[in-house]
Amino acid sequence: MSEENIDLSSQVGKNLREIRKSKRISIEELASVSDISKLTLGKIERGEANPTLNILWKVARGLNIPLASLVDFQEESEIYRFETNHYFAGQHNDWFITPVCKAFGSVEWHRACIEPNSEYSEYHLAGSEEIVLVLNGQLEMEVGGKNHQLNKWDVLRFKGEELHTYRNCSDERVYLMLSLTYATP
Template sequence: MNEENIDLSSQVGLNLREIRKSKRMSLDDLANVSNVSKLTLGKIERGETNPTVNILWKICRGLNIPLVSLLSFKENIEVHRFGSNYQFSGNNNDWFVEPLFNTHGTEWYRGCIEPNSEYSECHLAGSEEIVLVLNGQLEMKVGEKIHQLNQWDVIKFNGEELHTYINRSNEKVHLMLSLSYTTR
């Protein structure tokens, strides 16, 4: 598949429909368990909208699947160029994440948090997250504990616990993230 011809919104829609049907769920069923409207789910499945990462997390929690299940392409060799169109952003566009790879149950992402911003999330039960700070400084709040991280520092934590990425600087902070699931 030619990199320039990949349409992530369409692929997410196809993957969502396939997973939903394999679980024998209607759009109404999925709307009830994900707290995402049936109308929005239908638009996503048809590739008519580019959902935020928050919407995708809700859907994944409702389906009890990892995020990369919705974002995966079947390729033998994958190259993900920085700044591609594969980014999903937070509600205020102060956080973005790019899905990269799914390798033996571990999802890999590239992320960026804008200056003077923060973003919170939590993942499925049984998940473990690892964050590598590529530049600058980042505060990671995991539960109630705050960790100060500098360039090249790495943190590993229970992904199902509420965690917040905090950038108090005036520069973007770039990250590499991995997310693994021990149970599916």
């Protein structure tokens, strides 16, 4: 698939349909466990909707899969170029994440940006591990109630299932690389 022909909505829909069918889950069952309407799920699967990060998160949780599984593009070798139009934004547009790739079924890589003077909190599936690499500036991270001050090129590894908060207390954007590893793909 060439870079010029990437249609994120269609790829998400295709991936969702394949994953749902491989798990033998009906759209009705998925709607129930993810708290997303059947109509919305159908539109996503057909590539007719551009789902928000919140909706994709609920779908991934409902299927008990990593979020990147829904936006994965499989090729033998790929260049992952920075594209400003292929990202997911937090509810207040203060957190941006771009899925980069999924490696060997259980590891996914993301580029992320947190806006000045903002924070974002999340947690991942049980048994997951997250690694954060700070590319510029300073970032405060709270993991399991413990604060960590990270500087450019610092790396923090922690259990992804613990609630963690990214805080940018500076007046500049902070860019990150994130790696998520799951116990099962």
